[in-house]
Amino acid sequence: MTNQRLASFQTAFQNLQLLPLVTVEQLNKFHVEYGTEILEELEHLVEDCSPDNNKIIFTGHRGSGKSTLLGQFCRDTQNRYFVVFFSISDLIEMSDVNHVNILFAMAVKLMEVAEERQIKIGSKTKKAFYQWFSKHTRTEGSSLDSSIELETSGEAGVNAFFVKFFAKLKATLKANSVIREEITIEFSRRISDLIDRINDIASAIQAACGQEVLVVIDDLDKLDLEIVDRVYRNNISALFQPQFRIIYTIPMAATRDMSLRGIIQNATNNKIQSMWATKLFPRGEDRVPNASPVAEAVKVFEQILYKRIPKELIAPEATQMMIVKSGGALREFIRLASQCCGLCLKQLRRTPDKQDLKITSEILQNAIKDYRINLTEPLGQNRYQILVDVYQNYLPEDGMDQDFLDLLHTLYILEYRNDDLWFGVHPVVQEILQRRGLIGAEG
Numbered sequence: 286m287t288n289q290r291l292a293s294f295q296t297a298f299q300n301l302q303l304l305p306l307v308t309v310e311q312l313n314k315f316h317v318e319y320g321t322e323i324l325e326e327l328e329h330l331v332e333d334c335s336p337d338n339n340k341i342i343f344t345g346h347r348g349s350g351k352s353t354l355l356g357q358f359c360r361d362t363q364n365r366y367f368v369v370f371f372s373i374s375d376l377i378e379m380s381d382v383n384h385v386n387i388l389f390a391m392a393v394k395l396m397e398v399a400e401e402r403q404i405k406i407g408s409k410t411k412k413a414f415y416q417w418f419s420k421h422t423r424t425e426g427s428s429l430d431s432s433i434e435l436e437t438s439g440e441a442g443v444n445a446f447f448v449k450f451f452a453k454l455k456a457t458l459k460a461n462s463v464i465r466e467e468i469t470i471e472f473s474r475r476i477s478d479l480i481d482r483i484n485d486i487a488s489a490i491q492a493a494c495g496q497e498v499l500v501v502i503d504d505l506d507k508l509d510l511e512i513v514d515r516v517y518r519n520n521i522s523a524l525f526q527p528q529f530r531i532i533y534t535i536p537m538a539a540t541r542d543m544s545l546r547g548i549i550q551n552a553t554n555n556k557i558q559s560m561w562a563t564k565l566f567p568r569g570e571d572r573v574p575n576a577s578p579v580a581e582a583v584k585v586f587e588q589i590l591y592k593r594i595p596k597e598l599i600a601p602e603a604t605q606m607m608i609v610k611s612g613g614a615l616r617e618f619i620r621l622a623s624q625c626c627g628l629c630l631k632q633l634r635r636t637p638d639k640q641d642l643k644i645t646s647e648i649l650q651n652a653i654k655d656y657r658i659n660l661t662e663p664l665g666q667n668r669y670q671i672l673v674d675v676y677q678n679y680l681p682e683d684g685m686d687q688d689f690l691d692l693l694h695t696l697y698i699l700e701y702r703n704d705d706l707w708f709g710v711h712p713v714v715q716e717i718l719q720r721r722g723l724i725g726a727e728g
Contacts, residue, residue, distance in 0.1 A: 290640045291633045293598060294626055300593035301623040304616060305352030305503075312356060317588040320354045323560055327358055330556050331366075331499065331530055338554045339530045344506065344537050345560030347696060348616020351534065352503050354560065359501055366499040366530070367490055369398045374504045376458050377465065382508055384520035385469045388479050390458065391500055391527070393418070395486045397451040404493045411447060414489075417482055421471060422454060422464055480526045487529045498529040506534040510687075510694055513539045521552050537561075538694035541684055562699040563613035568679060568707050571609075583608055586618055594622065598629075599644040606649055610712045612699050617711070624652035657713050660697065664717070668692060672710050673723050679707040 306312050330341050345351045352372075359370040369391075373382060376390040396414060399406060457464055472479040487498045508516070513536055516524070524533065537559070540546050549557060563585070565571070565578040586608045590599070603625070611618035625644045628651055632642060664672075671689050674682050675698055681689045692698045697714050701707055710718070718724045 288633065288637050288640075290642055291630065291637065293595065294629050294633060294642075297594035297598060298623060298626040298630060301619055301626060303593075304619050305350070306356055308356075309360065312353075312360060315589075315592045316353070316357065317585060317592060319585050319589075320350065320560065323354060323558065324358055324361070326558050327532075328362070330558060331362070331532075334530050334556075336528065338556070339528075340525045340553055341530070341532045341556045341558065342535055342540075342549055342553055343532055343558050343560070344535045344540050346537055346562050346614055346699065347507060347694070348614045348620075349560050349562055350615040351506065351560050353615075355501055355503055355532070355534075359499075362499065365496070367398075367404075367494055367496040368499050368501065369394050370501040370503065372504040373502055374507070376455055378459065378462070379504075379508060380512075381462060381465055382505070382512055382516065383469055384516050384523050385472045385476070385479065386458070386465055387502065387505075387516070387524065388476075388483060388527070389421075389468050389472070391502070391531075392479070392483045392486055393451060393454060393458070395483070395490060395498070395500070396447070397455070399486075399490050399493075400447045400451065402494075404490055406489045406493050410489050414482075414486060415447065415450065418450075418454065421468060422457065476523045476526075480523070483527050484529075487527065491529075499532070500527075500529065501532040503534055506536045508536070510536065510539055510690060514542070514545065518545050518548060521548060525552055536694050537700060538690040541690055541693065543685070559702075561702050562709075563615070564701045565609060565613045568701070568705075568709075571709075571712075578605075578609060582613065586611070586615075589615070589618070590622060593619075594626070597643065599625075600646065603644050603646050603649045606646055610649075610653060612696075612709065612711045612713075613701070614696055614699060614711075617696065621649065621652055621656070624655065625649055628652060653713055653716070657716055660711075660714055661717050668697075669718070669721070669723060672697065672714060672718060675708050676710045676715065676718065676724055679709065681708065 300315070303311055303315060306315055327341070327343070334341075343351060343355065355370065359368045362368055371390070371394045373379075373387060373390060376393065377386050396418075491498055505513070505516075517535060517539070525531075535549070540549070540557070540559075563582050565582050566576060570576045583605070587604060590604060590607075607618060607621050607625075610621060622644075625648050628648050629642055629644060633639060668688050671681055671686065671692060681698075683689065689698070693700065693708075697711055699709050699711060701709060715724065719726055
């Protein structure tokens with residue numbers, strides 16, 4: 286006999302893994318309207334681009350819903366632009382990202398998407414692009430070496446070859462550090478050659494389909510801050526040379542660096558769009574006994590949750606506590622819900638007859654306990670002091686301190702904005718501070 290409750294929790298658990306929402310199918314099934322103002326601002330920034338000012342920076346907290354929002358934005362604009370939306374992590378190992386392989390990945394994705402959409406670029410031009418990619422991805426023992434010959438059986442054969450070729454090329458870029466290093470060495474010395482080839486590909490696509498190119502590169506905001514600094518501070522000029530619209534992502538913590546922010550503002554002519562954690566409480570009101578979170582924000586989080594998990598599987602009070610404990614960070618909210626589902630699955634496998642099991646406040650507290658322990662491990666004395674300062678003053682003592690930036694980058698600290706900018710400590714991290722007697726229990 287099928288364990289219906291177990292099956293329901295398994296489905297919910299799988300649904301909760303789908304973040305961000307990128308594919309059309311995922312967006313159709315799970316999308317909840319949010320961030321409307323941000324979408325409108327992005328649209329204005331893209332529409333108002335000029336040939337000399339067509340790069341945009343999109344920043345925000347990790348887990349704030351940027352990727353899902355970008356996916357929605359790309360879907361909404363695909364009738365006006367030839368849109369290429371991809372995650373850098375799908376092509377390049379995150380620890381090995383640099384400005385050269387970002388640009389090379391852009392070239393790969395432009396051609397791959399053109400093939401997928403059957404953009405009718407002439408066979409001669411396609412062959413020239415292939416020969417260029419083949420030349421710069423050769424390495425001894427590579428699956429992309431010169432032993433592969435370009436098919437010559439007409440346009441259909443060329444198209445089939447390109448689909449196979451770019452699938453292999455993507456896999457090789459991701460796995461083969463030797464090829465990545467060779468590409469970096471080759472084009473670091475003459476970046477203009479790589480830029481010229483990217484522009485040639487974009488021009489061929491635009492001529493064939495009649496749409497201007499828009500490239501959106503996601504997950505650059507998930508890079509370590511040291512890598513982000515190296516990519517943007519030292520090489521932003523190269524990243525901004527392609528002659529079409531590009532949206533780059535960057536961690537919010539990196540934009541706290543005044544020098545780097547100045548570089549970005551100058552390069553983009555201040556085309557920077559930010560996305561913050563959702564403000565569940567006006568500043569300080571979360572510490573008022575029996576305070577209620579902002580109803581509009583709660584409604585959005587409830588809709589997001591109930592698209593993934595049936596209401597009968599979670600008690601209403603657990604939903605409300607889960608929202609508050611997320612601090613307004615969408616990924617944290619989904620993380621807690623997923624951990625709760627995991628705990629329920631364990632219980633149902635032990636006691637299959639418990640068909641009335643649902644996520645309760647007690648189960649949520651157990652999930653929070655496990656998460657709290659994981660969050661405690663990386664903390665040291667200096668970081669505890671920074672957290673206390675932010676909790677008490679809503680601002681750090683030194684907003685350029687590297688430990689503060691790391692805490693902001695890893696969501697121990699959350700940034701909020703309304704009429705003013707202020708910071709809060711993640712609610713689960715607040716519990717850590719309380720347990721160590723660093724802040725009062727009323728927090």
